[in-house]
Amino acid sequence: MKINVEYLKRFVACDLEDKALKELLAGIGLETAETLASDGETVLDIETTPNRPDWLSHYGIAREIAAKDHRLRFTPMDVSGASLDAPSTGFAIHVEDAADCRRYSGCIVRGLTVRESPPDVQKLLVSLGFRPINDIVDASNLVMMTCGQPLHIFDLDRLQGGEVRVRRARRGESLRLLDERDVALDERHLLIADARRPLALAGIMGGLDSGIGPGTRHIFIESACFDPVVIRLGAHALGLKTDASYRFERGMDAEATLPALKMALLFLARSQGRRLAPAFFQDAYPRPQERPVIHLDKDFPARLTGMELPAAASAAILGRLGFALRDEGGHWAVTPPSHRVDAQCREDLVEEIARIHGYEHLPGEMPLAANPVLRVDGGRVAVQRLQCQLADAGFNEVINYVFQSPEENLMADPQGEPLTLKNPLGRDFSVMKNSLLPGLLKNTAANANQGIERVALFEIGNVFGQEGKRVLESRRLAISACGLQQKKDWRLAAQAFDFAWFKSQLALLGRRLRLELAFRQGRHPAFSPSCCFAVEVDRRGCGWAGEVAAELRRFAKLDADAPVFAAEFDLAALIAAAPESRFLPWNRFPAARRDFTFLVAKSVRFEALRAAIERLRPEALESYELTDVFQGQAVPADKVSLSMGFTYRAQERTLTGDEVNAAHRGFIERLAAELGLIQR
Amino acid sequence: MTDELKKEIEGARRSFLHDLEHVQSPEQLAALRERFLSRRKGQVSLFLARLRECPPAEKPVAGQEINRFKEFVEEALAGAEAARISASAPWSDPSLPASELPVGRLHLIADIQRRIEDIFQQLGYEIATGPEVERDEYNFTLLNFPEHHPARDEQDTFFLEGHDDLLLRTHTSPMQVRYMLAHPPPLKIVSPGKAFRKDDPDATHSPCFHQVEGLLVDRGIHFSHLKGTLEAFCRSFYGPDVVLRFRPGYFPFTEPSAEVDISCFLCAGKNSDCRVCKGTGWLEILGSGMVHPQVLRNCRIDPEEYSGFAFGMGIERVAMVKYGVPDLRLLYDNDLRLLGQFG
Numbered sequence A: 001m002k003i004n005v006e007y008l009k010r011f012v013a014c015d016l017e018d019k020a021l022k023e024l025l026a027g028i029g030l031e032t033a034e035t036l037a038s039d040g041e042t043v044l045d046i047e048t049t050p051n052r053p054d055w056l057s058h059y060g061i062a063r064e065i066a067a068k069d070h071r072l073r074f075t076p077m078d079v080s081g082a083s084l085d086a087p088s089t090g091f092a093i094h095v096e097d098a099a100d101c102r103r104y105s106g107c108i109v110r111g112l113t114v115r116e117s118p119p120d121v122q123k124l125l126v127s128l129g130f131r132p133i134n135d136i137v138d139a140s141n142l143v144m145m146t147c148g149q150p151l152h153i154f155d156l157d158r159l160q161g162g163e164v165r166v167r168r169a170r171r172g173e174s175l176r177l178l179d180e181r182d183v184a185l186d187e188r189h190l191l192i193a194d195a196r197r198p199l200a201l202a203g204i205m206g207g208l209d210s211g212i213g214p215g216t217r218h219i220f221i222e223s224a225c226f227d228p229v230v231i232r233l234g235a236h237a238l239g240l241k242t243d244a245s246y247r248f249e250r251g252m253d254a255e256a257t258l259p260a261l262k263m264a265l266l267f268l269a270r271s272q273g274r275r276l277a278p279a280f281f282q283d284a285y286p287r288p289q290e291r292p293v294i295h296l297d298k299d300f301p302a303r304l305t306g307m308e309l310p311a312a313a314s315a316a317i318l319g320r321l322g323f324a325l326r327d328e329g330g331h332w333a334v335t336p337p338s339h340r341v342d343a344q345c346r347e348d349l350v351e352e353i354a355r356i357h358g359y360e361h362l363p364g365e366m367p368l369a370a371n372p373v374l375r376v377d378g379g380r381v382a383v384q385r386l387q388c389q390l391a392d393a394g395f396n397e398v399i400n401y402v403f404q405s406p407e408e409n410l411m412a413d414p415q416g417e418p419l420t421l422k423n424p425l426g427r428d429f430s431v432m433k434n435s436l437l438p439g440l441l442k443n444t445a446a447n448a449n450q451g452i453e454r455v456a457l458f459e460i461g462n463v464f465g466q467e468g469k470r471v472l473e474s475r476r477l478a479i480s481a482c483g484l485q486q487k488k489d490w491r492l493a494a495q496a497f498d499f500a501w502f503k504s505q506l507a508l509l510g511r512r513l514r515l516e517l518a519f520r521q522g523r524h525p526a527f528s529p530s531c532c533f534a535v536e537v538d539r540r541g542c543g544w545a546g547e548v549a550a551e552l553r554r555f556a557k558l559d560a561d562a563p564v565f566a567a568e569f570d571l572a573a574l575i576a577a578a579p580e581s582r583f584l585p586w587n588r589f590p591a592a593r594r595d596f597t598f599l600v601a602k603s604v605r606f607e608a609l610r611a612a613i614e615r616l617r618p619e620a621l622e623s624y625e626l627t628d629v630f631q632g633q634a635v636p637a638d639k640v641s642l643s644m645g646f647t648y649r650a651q652e653r654t655l656t657g658d659e660v661n662a663a664h665r666g667f668i669e670r671l672a673a674e675l676g677l678i679q680r
Numbered sequence B: 001m002t003d004e005l006k007k008e009i010e011g012a013r014r015s016f017l018h019d020l021e022h023v024q025s026p027e028q029l030a031a032l033r034e035r036f037l038s039r040r041k042g043q044v045s046l047f048l049a050r051l052r053e054c055p056p057a058e059k060p061v062a063g064q065e066i067n068r069f070k071e072f073v074e075e076a077l078a079g080a081e082a083a084r085i086s087a088s089a090p091w092s093d094p095s096l097p098a099s100e101l102p103v104g105r106l107h108l109i110a111d112i113q114r115r116i117e118d119i120f121q122q123l124g125y126e127i128a129t130g131p132e133v134e135r136d137e138y139n140f141t142l143l144n145f146p147e148h149h150p151a152r153d154e155q156d157t158f159f160l161e162g163h164d165d166l167l168l169r170t171h172t173s174p175m176q177v178r179y180m181l182a183h184p185p186p187l188k189i190v191s192p193g194k195a196f197r198k199d200d201p202d203a204t205h206s207p208c209f210h211q212v213e214g215l216l217v218d219r220g221i222h223f224s225h226l227k228g229t230l231e232a233f234c235r236s237f238y239g240p241d242v243v244l245r246f247r248p249g250y251f252p253f254t255e256p257s258a259e260v261d262i263s264c265f266l267c268a269g270k271n272s273d274c275r276v277c278k279g280t281g282w283l284e285i286l287g288s289g290m291v292h293p294q295v296l297r298n299c300r301i302d303p304e305e306y307s308g309f310a311f312g313m314g315i316e317r318v319a320m321v322k323y324g325v326p327d328l329r330l331l332y333d334n335d336l337r338l339l340g341q342f343g
């Protein structure tokens, strides 16, 4: 809202310098976004809020200054010199539905000569961002900027049938607007029409045909109050936003139409150089604007704010703001002024009192309120542990947008139904992510392509999808590693990331939550078929891990040849599976260990060996581990040599050496027979 | 006097070096140490004793000379002793550089969010999180944004294809509604998380951003309690000396409402060229207010009995203000050169 400071001071005789004025305004909620100079005058561009349409004029700001400084008075323009004393015959105003248009006041003025506005009016309008056009159009703009009421002025000769009608458009009607755009209309649009056709979009924009031109002689001036929602929906439907619609959709003062008409007559009288008497006047105002009566306990302002606010101070402030108070003992019955369409409840009044009294008087006090039960989110603690574990292992956390391109969604799940934005910022951000992996890959590429040797990342974020009408949203953890796990220095050799290292890190993450992660060979579009695992806890899937598929690498434009290892987990599944700790007595009997080194065909994966061990394991076998993998001259080309250690222990006694040997020998023989192992 | 002393020290230095060169055994090395550094009659002590005879004006210079000689002798002896010991053991040099082991970090936004959460947890707030795809009702209607109200324009909203009642939440406030509907007062929560507005990314806007919002509802809660709480938070987070400034503001779900500024934690308003506050002395960091009675009613809480306050802050804004990140887009580029600086 542009305010010309010199013009403003005509309505409130305040002698503040610009800086002090801005401070005063900021103190009551009117922040100056920008201070402009226009032809030697100061213009403040003031930020206003959607609840205060009354601020959208010089009157509105002047009223606030007068309320804040009790020595000042708001002095509106004296419009008593203009008269609306005119016949209501020979022309007619019809409002079809008072719900659409609360008030419609109009008058006809004849015998004008369109001319330029006086220089000072032109200068004022320019300072407020308007282009002066002619004295008639300028007068309507100046009225709006002065008192807030939007006017519309028609060329009377273009109106047919001697009437204006405020009515909804009919489907199939159309109108060429002032900006020369043709719009198709329907029942959503409120029109000003004459007897035959639409003339203007009510409260939004006039029509080109009935507008003021150089030859205009007679005019019809409209000063109306339209329903905010009707104007808002109509303007939205056409993608229009005008000074008038901006004001009407916020709610205008129905009591302001007549003073605004008079003001217009006075402005025109000045430019035309003669007194103007309307030839017609009608005021269609079927139901006067209803104003709430708000019950305000005298101690409530102090109670709600904690400020020291004696009743007299509250009453004085409300009075200065134009609120009418009726003292009813312990409380007041408060009626807001007609321009304060925002004031609806006692809290609104308290804000007014506190705001004008000054928020700087607000003391600070610590509340004693406490939650009766302090719920601690165990999942949050678990996630924090995972974050720290990953950071400690050298992974950096990233945060990406939640939306991505449809192609990126296909990379992770070609079948699932994507959740799509109706109004995305662009195609690249048009679907809600179904996986964090494409984003992570893009981050990997962006960093690796800069020559960063070690790119280890993770992200925690939500993914989305839908099943029929149901929207799915779940939290995931994605991890990736590309490049060097360790760079070379004088004591350590350079070491590239490999899947074994990556898998170990994942296993460690699982152990942080006391979970044993199992990796089961699987297929997933984001991972290469030769290295792709479904990750399970207690046989239940909780994520995927592997080497990133070539298509996804290409899509992310990763230059380097180095493989990318990645994993994605469903966090809820991990957290749900994490067990509560509970004491378990440990085995106090000694353990016995037996080692076994053997050749196995390369076609047998360790996973198969493990499955066989699990199936055949003797009761006394407590644990086992792989201690060596060897391929060398002594090993045939189609085989590898593995060494394993097996630990035996009984629950309730010490096993003898013979018992261990017998159990071990039998187990190894069965295992060797099943998988064709050759003992070395 | 000083010149004379200088000459004698120079002579002692030459003699020391000569003897050091001819040391054959640990015993000889120990004797050399005794001869020069013995507290009672070592050469250094003898020089120091002579200092007393110096005229006061020359004392500092002479003292310095003697000290320099003492340090020279000590270093030379230590080096000779270390060389003797290592000559008999395999070579090692513990002063070789440490290996550069990789270290990872939390994202700056996650780190800030966690710190804010921690402060409020210590103040007894519960952390409550909710979905990012939210119902229009919770994001707007129940928060007193009427369906066709211009206040909705201020939060340019992403909508979802095929789900007219859903949107990407424009703030984390819907969590307040969810929580109030599920729990009777008294209640005290903070709800952190992502929020979304249809803004093209630029230095100060992002279509995806992070907020932490707080809510407290109980009997007898007033506006000053909001200020006291935010003072406690800001002094913990920004520094014990920051001062708060409340300015009138507007949010549909609070009444009265306030924008909250803190005094500049860097210059306290004393530097007109301050890079943090741009010389204004104030930093806009929070929006807040008393929960609107209609919001309480919408959440089945009686505003005649209970009142409450709510506040919210943007984490990206904190990153820019407190950590000097100059452009919001950098926070979503995920460039390791930035990520490595924080967390």
Ligand SMILES: [Zn+2]
Residues within 6 Å of the ligand: B264, B265, B266, B267, B268, B269, B270, B271, B274, B275, B276, B277, B278, B279, B281
């Ligand atoms: Zn500063």
